[in-house]
Structures are given as C-alpha cells and as structure tokens.
Amino acid sequence: MAMQIVLLPGLLCDKAVWADQLSALGEYGECHVPDYGLRDSIGAMADHVLASVPxxxxxxxxxxxxGRVALEVMRRAPQRVAGLALLDTGYEARATGAAGDAERAKRLALLELARAEGMRAMGEQWAPGMMHPDRLGSDLYRSILDMIERSTPDKFAAQIDALLNRPDASALLAEIRCxxxxVCGSEDRWSPLARHQEMHAQMPGSRLRAIEHSGHMATMERPAEVTTVLVEWVQWSLEQEAARG
Structure with a gap:
C-alpha cells in the first residue's frame, strides 16, 4: 500500500482544522483524519490511530x-513513521504543584461551563485565546465556534482527561530520526514559538517554521502558508524514504 498521510486534530477539533491542507497533501498520498471518539488518554488515541491506518x-x-498523539505514535511504532510534523503543540507532562493544579482547575471550569450552557457558550469563552486578535469576530472565528459546537461535553471530558494525564515526551525528542x-504560529499564546524552539534544539536534523501573523490555529488562520510548509515536509520525507530503499 502507498504511503498514507495521517493528520491528527487537536482538542475539540475535527477534519475542518485540516480542510485547506487536505487537497494539496492528497496529491502525495491518501490522507486520513482520525476521530478520537471518547478515548480518554493520549496513548489510547495513538493506539487507535495505528490500528485505523493500514x-x-x-x-x-x-x-x-x-501533536502529542503524533509523538505517542512515534514512541509506540517508530518503524512505521516515515515523517513527523508537529504544529502548535507541546511535549511535556502537566506541571506538578500549583501550576499543574491551576491548569486542571481551568480545564474543569470550562467543562463545567460546557455542561451547563453548551459547547458554543464554552467556545465563546475559550476560543478567543486560540487565534490572532485581529481575527476575533471574523467568519473564521465563527467557523471555529461551529467546530467546537459539533463536539460534545462527553468528548470534551475525555480529551481533558487525556491532556491532564499526558505523557512526557522529553526523552523521545532526541531519538527521532525521520x-x-x-510549525508554530508566531503569536501562538497557547503553545508559544519558544517551546517549539526548545523542541527544535532537542530534535537532531529537524526543521522549524514560524507562521507569521498567526495564533494557535495556524492551519486555519494562515492555510496557504501552512500548506506550503507541509508540502515541503512531505517532499522531504518522500525523498528520504526513497533513499532508504
């Protein structure tokens, strides 16, 4: 079977987060965007991905x-991964102590809001921090709220559990050879560029691309720029795969 391209969405995201990349990347291989269902750990999500693409x-x-699921796929099955792209993501476990407790409290407060007032009401509080301030109130912003509303409080609860108990991938970074x-929005406030620079420094041979004038939702905020970078990555990966024989 030809190479498959797996595009993994983030928290409360679905295929829409990759809509602008799918056609361009589809020229290089079949694209698959998994649905995590009610899986409540990063490991279970990774297992589902590996089982669902042949x-x-x-x-x-x-x-x-x-991106955290992608790293866990790499940990579990490095022999299957011919190329890895990590966008607006992180690699460390939840902090211990007060910082970790604060993260847990904030996430659970959003879940409580989603259960009490609905997913869109929760999204209206949560989504503004995920994109560049210039795009608040735009059609794109409303499409992100629509995407959040397509999910459910039960899925949100499962994914919050997964993130609160996320594995630490620090030791894995130096082992990645594909x-x-x-990729990171230059003004991402959730997963800042500095974190991606740290990852880049720990991943031998990796490439780092900042997407200017973008927040956390870079694939949707600056779709053409992200697509260009991902096509570069796919071509690079296929060249290495061909050399590998």
Whole structure:
C-alpha cells in the first residue's frame, strides 16, 4: 500500500482544522483524519490511530493535542513513521504543584461551563485565546465556534482527561530520526514559538517554521502558508524514504 498521510486534530477539533491542507497533501498520498471518539488518554488515541491506518509507513502530522498523539505514535511504532510534523503543540507532562493544579482547575471550569450552557457558550469563552486578535469576530472565528459546537461535553471530558494525564515526551525528542518539521504560529499564546524552539534544539536534523501573523490555529488562520510548509515536509520525507530503499 502507498504511503498514507495521517493528520491528527487537536482538542475539540475535527477534519475542518485540516480542510485547506487536505487537497494539496492528497496529491502525495491518501490522507486520513482520525476521530478520537471518547478515548480518554493520549496513548489510547495513538493506539487507535495505528490500528485505523493500514499502511506500513506513515507520514504523521499533529496539531495541538494531535501533536502529542503524533509523538505517542512515534514512541509506540517508530518503524512505521516515515515523517513527523508537529504544529502548535507541546511535549511535556502537566506541571506538578500549583501550576499543574491551576491548569486542571481551568480545564474543569470550562467543562463545567460546557455542561451547563453548551459547547458554543464554552467556545465563546475559550476560543478567543486560540487565534490572532485581529481575527476575533471574523467568519473564521465563527467557523471555529461551529467546530467546537459539533463536539460534545462527553468528548470534551475525555480529551481533558487525556491532556491532564499526558505523557512526557522529553526523552523521545532526541531519538527521532525521520524528517521532522516543527510549525508554530508566531503569536501562538497557547503553545508559544519558544517551546517549539526548545523542541527544535532537542530534535537532531529537524526543521522549524514560524507562521507569521498567526495564533494557535495556524492551519486555519494562515492555510496557504501552512500548506506550503507541509508540502515541503512531505517532499522531504518522500525523498528520504526513497533513499532508504
């Protein structure tokens, strides 16, 4: 079977987060965007991804929480990953002590809001921090609220559990040898560029691309720029795969 390209969405995201990349990347291989269902751990999500795509070799890209799933796919099945792209994401476990407690409290407060007033009401409080301030109130902003509203409080609860108990991938970064691309909105306030620079420094041979005038939702905020970077990554990965024989 030809190479498959796996595009992993983030928290409360679905296929819409990759809509602008799918056609361009589809010229290089079949694209698959998994649905995590009610899986409540990053590991279970990674297992689902590996079970749901049959190709022996995969190109795996993950946005936000999906980047953490991509790293867990790499941990579990490095022999299957021909290329890795991590977008607007992170790699460390939840902090201990007060910082970790504060993260938990904030996430659970959003879940309480979603259960009490609905997913869109929760999204109206949560989404503004995920994109560049210039885009608040735009059609794009409303489309992100629509995407959040398509999810459910039960899915939100499962994904919050997954993130609160996320594995630490720090030790994994130095072991990654496939073509690895790091992508981040230059003004991402959730997963800042500085974090991606740290990852880049720990991943030998990786490439880092900042997407200017973009917040956390870079694939949707600056779709053409992100697509260009991901096409570069796919071509790089395929060249390395061909050299590998």
């Amino acid at each position: 190709a022996a070799r995969l190109l795996v890209a993950g946005h936000s929480m999906g 073509p690895a691309m790091l």
